[in-house]
Amino acid sequence: MKDVSRRTLLKGALASCLPLTFPSVVLSQDRKETGTRPRVVQVHGAIEAALHVLLEELGGVGRFVRSGDTVLIKPNMSFPNPSELATTTDPGLVRAMARHCLQAGAKRVLVADHTMRAVKLCLEITGMKEACSDLPGVHLIGASQEGMFRRVALSRTKELQAVKVLRAALDADVQINLPRMKSHGATTVSLGTKGNMGLIWDRAVFHSRLDLNEAIGDLNTLIRADLTILDGSRALTAGGPLGPGPVEELGCLIGGVDPVAVDAFGVQRVEWYGKRIASEQIPHLVACHKRGIGEIDLDRVDIVSRKAPAS
Amino acid sequence: MKKAPSEQRLRAGSRRKKWVIQTVCFLVFLFLCISMQYPWRSWIPYRLFLDLDPLSSLAALSGTRQFFLLALLMVVVGLVWGRIFCAYVCPLGFCIDVVDHGLGKTGQRRTIRKRPQDEAEEGVQPEAWPEPSRGALASSGLQWVLLGLVFVGLAFKNSLPLVLDPIGLATRSFSVIFYPLGVWVTNGTIGLFRPLAEQMGWYGLAYHSLLQPGFQAAIGNLVLLVLVLGLSLLTRRFWCRSLCPLGALLGLLGRLAPSRRRVTPACTTCGQCQAACPMGAIEEDPFRTRQSACIQCRSCQAVCPVDAISFSLRPRPESRYLPLPEGLSRRNFFFGMGLGSMGIVLSKLDPRYVKKTDRTLRPPGALPEEDFLATCIRCGACLRICVTHTLQASGMENGLIQWGTPVHNMRISGCEQQCNLCGKICPTGAIRDLPLIERQHAKIGTAVIIRETCVAWAKNRLCLLCDEACPYNAIVFRPVEGHKRPFVDESRCNGCGMCEAVCPVNGEAAIVVYPTGEIREKEGSYKEILNRERIFLEPKKDRLELPERTDGSAVRDEGRG
Numbered sequence: 001m002k003d004v005s006r007r008t009l010l011k012g013a014l015a016s017c018l019p020l021t022f023p024s025v026v027l028s029q030d031r032k033e034t035g036t037r038p039r040v041v042q043v044h045g046a047i048e049a050a051l052h053v054l055l056e057e058l059g060g061v062g063r064f065v066r067s068g069d070t071v072l073i074k075p076n077m078s079f080p081n082p083s084e085l086a087t088t089t090d091p092g093l094v095r096a097m098a099r100h101c102l103q104a105g106a107k108r109v110l111v112a113d114h115t116m117r118a119v120k121l122c123l124e125i126t127g128m129k130e131a132c133s134d135l136p137g138v139h140l141i142g143a144s145q146e147g148m149f150r151r152v153a154l155s156r157t158k159e160l161q162a163v164k165v166l167r168a169a170l171d172a173d174v175q176i177n178l179p180r181m182k183s184h185g186a187t188t189v190s191l192g193t194k195g196n197m198g199l200i201w202d203r204a205v206f207h208s209r210l211d212l213n214e215a216i217g218d219l220n221t222l223i224r225a226d227l228t229i230l231d232g233s234r235a236l237t238a239g240g241p242l243g244p245g246p247v248e249e250l251g252c253l254i255g256g257v258d259p260v261a262v263d264a265f266g267v268q269r270v271e272w273y274g275k276r277i278a279s280e281q282i283p284h285l286v287a288c289h290k291r292g293i294g295e296i297d298l299d300r301v302d303i304v305s306r307k308a309p310a311s
Numbered sequence: 312m313k314k315a316p317s318e319q320r321l322r323a324g325s326r327r328k329k330w331v332i333q334t335v336c337f338l339v340f341l342f343l344c345i346s347m348q349y350p351w352r353s354w355i356p357y358r359l360f361l362d363l364d365p366l367s368s369l370a371a372l373s374g375t376r377q378f379f380l381l382a383l384l385m386v387v388v389g390l391v392w393g394r395i396f397c398a399y400v401c402p403l404g405f406c407i408d409v410v411d412h413g414l415g416k417t418g419q420r421r422t423i424r425k426r427p428q429d430e431a432e433e434g435v436q437p438e439a440w441p442e443p444s445r446g447a448l449a450s451s452g453l454q455w456v457l458l459g460l461v462f463v464g465l466a467f468k469n470s471l472p473l474v475l476d477p478i479g480l481a482t483r484s485f486s487v488i489f490y491p492l493g494v495w496v497t498n499g500t501i502g503l504f505r506p507l508a509e510q511m512g513w514y515g516l517a518y519h520s521l522l523q524p525g526f527q528a529a530i531g532n533l534v535l536l537v538l539v540l541g542l543s544l545l546t547r548r549f550w551c552r553s554l555c556p557l558g559a560l561l562g563l564l565g566r567l568a569p570s571r572r573r574v575t576p577a578c579t580t581c582g583q584c585q586a587a588c589p590m591g592a593i594e595e596d597p598f599r600t601r602q603s604a605c606i607q608c609r610s611c612q613a614v615c616p617v618d619a620i621s622f623s624l625r626p627r628p629e630s631r632y633l634p635l636p637e638g639l640s641r642r643n644f645f646f647g648m649g650l651g652s653m654g655i656v657l658s659k660l661d662p663r664y665v666k667k668t669d670r671t672l673r674p675p676g677a678l679p680e681e682d683f684l685a686t687c688i689r690c691g692a693c694l695r696i697c698v699t700h701t702l703q704a705s706g707m708e709n710g711l712i713q714w715g716t717p718v719h720n721m722r723i724s725g726c727e728q729q730c731n732l733c734g735k736i737c738p739t740g741a742i743r744d745l746p747l748i749e750r751q752h753a754k755i756g757t758a759v760i761i762r763e764t765c766v767a768w769a770k771n772r773l774c775l776l777c778d779e780a781c782p783y784n785a786i787v788f789r790p791v792e793g794h795k796r797p798f799v800d801e802s803r804c805n806g807c808g809m810c811e812a813v814c815p816v817n818g819e820a821a822i823v824v825y826p827t828g829e830i831r832e833k834e835g836s837y838k839e840i841l842n843r844e845r846i847f848l849e850p851k852k853d854r855l856e857l858p859e860r861t862d863g864s865a866v867r868d869e870g871r872g
Contacts, residue, residue: 079782080729110514116780117809118522118698118727120349125729139514147502148518168518171509185788186775207774208766208815241779 037302038258038295040265044251045308047233048096053308054229054255055100064227065174067105072172073097074198074225076180076190077113077128077142079242080121086236087243088122089180091131093231093253097178098138110168112141113198116242119144141168149201152222159210160218164201169223177225177259181232181250183240183272186212188281190241191263192228193220193288217287220259224293228262229255238273260285260294261301268298325613329398333405340402344485347696351735358692360402361738364478365389366461366557367688370470374678374686374740386564391624393565397551397558398608403477403539407548410540411589416547452643454552454559459647461556467655468685474535474715476688477550477557483691483715484536487526487704490695494521525723526694528704528715547589552604562603570607570624572600578619584611658712671709672719672806672826674702675726675753676734676743679831686741689715693733693742699724701808702733717742719755721808721824726755728782728807745837751783752837752848754830756806758785758799758822765821767796777810777822783848786810801828802846 041057043050055061065071075089083090098109111132115122119142123129132138143149149164169175179195186207187194196219197203206215232250239245248270256262264279271277279285279296289296339359346355359381361367368382388395397404460472473479498521501508508517526532542549551558578597585593588611592604612620663669664680674693677683694702694717701724705713717733719726731750734742745753758777766772771794778786778797785803788795799822806824814820830837841848 080727108512108514112518118349118730119520121698121727121729124350139518141514141518142520143518144522145498145502145520147498147505148520167505167509168514185778185786186773204776204813204815207776208772212773239784242782242784244784 037300038256038261039302039304040254040256040258040261041304041306042232042252042254042265042269043306043308045310047090047092047253049308049310050253051093051096051100051229053306054253057304057306058227058255058257061100061104064176065101065104065106068107069101069105069173070171071101071106071109071174071176072169073101073109073111073176073178074113074169074195075111075128075178075231076182076195076198077111077122077126078116078198080117080125081243082125083127084234084247085243086180086234086247087182087241088126089178089231090233091127093178093229093233094128095131095135097176097229098132098135101174101176102135102137106174107137109135109138110141110172111138112143112166112168114143114166114201114203141166143168143201146201154218154222157218157221159214163219163222165223166199166201169199174227175223175225177228179228179230180236181230181234181254181266181270182236182243183238183245185240187216187284188277189263189267189272191230191266192225192259193263193293194284196220196223196225199223213283213287216284217291217293220288220293221291225259227255227257228259229253230262230266232266232269235270237270258294258301260288260296261298263288263294264296264298265301265303325609329608329610332399333408336400337402337405340481341485344482344490344695347692347736349696349698349730349732351732357696357736358738360400360478361482361688361690361692363396363400364476364557364738366473366476366560367479367690367738369465370473370686370688371739373465373468373682385561389561389564389568391568392570392607393568393602394558394561394604394606395570396561397555398606401477401551401557402481403555404548404551404606406481407540407543407550408589410543411547414543416543454554454556454562455643456647456650457554457556458559458563459644460651463648463651464655465685467652468681469655469658469712470685470688471655471658471712471714472556472651473688475554475556476690477555479688479690480536480539482695483689483704484532486691486695487529487532488536491524491526491529494523497521498523522698522700524694524700526704527708527720528706531706532704532715546591551606552590552592558606559603565605566602568602570622571602572605572607572611573621573623573625574598575619575621577617578615579617581616583614583616584620587611587614655712658710661710661712663710664712669709670826671705671713672721672756672808672824673829673831674717674719674733674742675750675755675805676731676745676837677717677831678741678743678833682833683741683831684712684716686739687716688739688741690738691715691717692736692738693717696732696736698730698732699727701726701812719808719824721811722820723812725780725809725812726807728805728809749837751805752830752841754804754806754828754837754841754846754848755808756824756826757801757804757828758806758808758810758824759827760797760799761819761821761823764816764819765797766816767794768821774815776813776815780809780813782807782809797822803848804828805848 041054043054075094077088079087081087094111101109123140123142128140132140143166150167150170151162151164153162154160177192177195179192182190184190194216206212232252232254235248235250236243237246237248254262254266263285267277267279267282285296295301343357347357362381363385365382365385368379464472505517539550580597590604590606592601609622678686691704694704701719702717703720705716705718728751731745731747734744762768766774783803783805785800786797787800788797808824810822811820811824814822830840
């Protein structure tokens with residue numbers, strides 16, 4: 001080994017610290033919002049075309065996924081229901097997103113959810129297995145064992161002190177959240193921020209020991225998707241999360257980098273349980289907003305509406 | 312004692328052939344047991360061994376299954392070749408052979424006298440061979456007692472004695488003992504290598520998981536299995552020769568079978584065949600064979616130094632044989648029948664059935680309880696295939712009469728709405744083979760909320776886990792005293808128990824499924840019955856009526872846009 005003088009060593013150490021002095025610059029240029037106002041894009045049309053337009057509007061998939069990245073896609077695939085029931089994400093959307101990631105050079109794409117019901121049935125009946133089986137580099141993960149999760153302690157949170165998070169989610173370079181737009185008996189709606197509960201092991205304590213809404217807020221300080229796209233091809237407007245319930249055919253995708261802004265727009269997009277609800281009336285969104293995760297006030301959000309060309 | 316080398320090879324070869332056939336049959340059995348899982352594949356004959364069993368087919372007569380061709384085939388084979396099944400096919404027989412081999416047990420050479428013709432040549436008046444010995448435990452005819460028990464059980468509509476049926480015993484042992492152990496080892500191994508697999512990018516392996524089953528009746532079954540196998544300490548194949556009811560039945564069928572052991576006068580009465588016979592089927596007189604014990608394994612033929620033994624099909628048996636199967640006496644048979652009748656009458660007087668305090672929940676599509684207990688052979692195939700492992704083998708806690716039958720433990724998991732595999736796998740039709748929409752209407756019971764312990768009722772928590780889990784939308788929330796509180800809509804509750812499984816209250820859940828309102832029908836449509844009772848378990852939009860694949864398993868709608 002070559003001798004290294006003290007001076008060279010110090011120089012090298014200093015030089016390697018240089019990027020650390022500009023973290024805001026480095027981050028803001030790719031994965032975070034560029035402007036001060038978050039942007040939410042709504043695209044109507046067939047899923048694949050709509051996703052294409054949506055990603056273009058957000059600056060292209062290359063803004064999120066870099067060559068060699070491990071991407072984690074988190075759809076709803078918790079129940080053994082076909083996508084038509086609007087309780088799980090459309091497998092076509094997951095497939096299209098995975099292909100975009102692969103085209104952007106992702107090393108691998110992990111499609112993961114902690115299913116509530118029997119894993120095999122969920123993967124089969126939601127159609128995820130079929131949608132992902134022929135894509136090389138795409139792995140379908142139905143997390144069902146405690147060993148697949150890693151305990152993470154949270155500091156500076158009131159409600160949630162520690163949580164077991166899916167190892168693959170902690171290790172991934174990029175997280176893309178693809179929730180189905182659906183209602184939820186306990187939290188009124190289940191969109192991106194609530195969907196992050198699909199990446200943790202011990203969910204029951206959220207309901208029994210903790211304040212559910214505050215705990216979701218705390219969880220979102222730990223798990224923050226780089227990109228959230230609501231599957232609004234259909235929305236389950238009541239009877240969620242498992243259904244069956246009334247399904248509204250919206251035929252749109254709603255996406256953005258700010259998860260709270262995306263959720264807030266999703267809340268206003270349809271009538272839940274037969275009535276209009278403001279995003280400020282959704283306690284877990286308020287909890288997320290208060291923790292600085294995103295913008296809940298849609299007046300401070302740039303909303304872009306597009307129509308995908310019919311193929 | 313000297314044999315030509317080629318002859319020795321030949322003989323070793325014939326013994327090896329038996330081991331090969333046995334091993335192949337056992338591996339097929341294992342494969343079928345392991346593959347009993349979602350998704351259902353119509354090309355796998357999951358029930359092959361169970362369908363072969365004439366005793367389970369007898370039990371199935373009081374069920375709904377109408378397919379007995381394989382059992383008939385077994386009967387024909389039994390009529391022609393006697394107990395050949397025991398030697399080559401029976402999975403339990405294979406295990407017992409392996410144990411025997413491990414224990415190094417050999418039989419006893421009983422013949423120490425000269426051949427009758429040699430004695431005659433020497434001018435000695437040949438004595439008659441002694442009569443077959445009776446009285447020893449191995450030849451006391453216990454199997455006839457057990458067979459009598461089985462028959463009286465079937466006549467009294469109770470299949471409990473079939474817990475001793477060897478195929479059911481082997482299948483159940485796999486389901487409740489070896490499969491859970493196998494999953495434990497597999498998952499543990501994957502867990503150890505998960506960090507490495509993640510590093511290598513083998514995510515399929517790193518996140519491959521099997522649902523870990525566990526059975527409350529596992530230890531009881533283990534004790535039974537160890538007893539059955541441990542009997543080999545007494546003598547080789549003790550179980551097969553003295554206890555096995557299926558072996559007894561086949562022995563009875565094969566009493567006049569044309570295929571039998573024949574001994575030519577070349578026999579030197581050296582007694583080696585007696586030592587080789589795993590069943591003790593060769594009498595003191597080596598010319599005589601206990602046909603009801605002989606499993607036609609040809610071990611005797613392989614060791615005979617003068618090639619005096621042959622097995623062949625001839626219309627008329629020419630060698631001497633015992634007219635009645637060993638130990639089969641009126642006394643034994645009636646003893647078994649008497650004992651069985653007493654047991655069954657006593658268990659039917661059990662207050663749990665008389666006073667209806669029985670709280671067991673049966674899988675959807677289970678026959679009415681009386682028919683169910685008559686039909687269920689306790690083979691445990693449903694326990695194995697259950698996707699959520701909610702199905703448990705009943706132990707003694709529900710009474711001896713229910714031992715080994717499938718019951719739900721909703722605390723482990725609920726019964727999966729999109730799964731109807733227990734009915735598909737059931738070899739006797741004790742659980743009906745229902746299409747999914749019918750299965751969803753086969754009401755298991757009704758959930759009841761216990762308000763004193765429910766955290767939404769007693770502690771005003773925003774706990775809606777039961778609602779989140781209910782696939783039938785049977786949990787409704789109404790504001791009471793300013794708080795959202797859960798109620799069960801009985802007209803929508805299937806009793807699937809998903810709510811009970813997720814309830815966060817420790818110990819007894821705060822929402823419990825009772826068998827109240829269960830629908831158990833031997834025939835007809837559950838859907839029609841429920842709709843007549845104004846219970847509607849199908850979703851309003853008819854969206855849960857998934858189309859069925861040709862093989863009947865659930866599949867999502869293909870017509871998505």
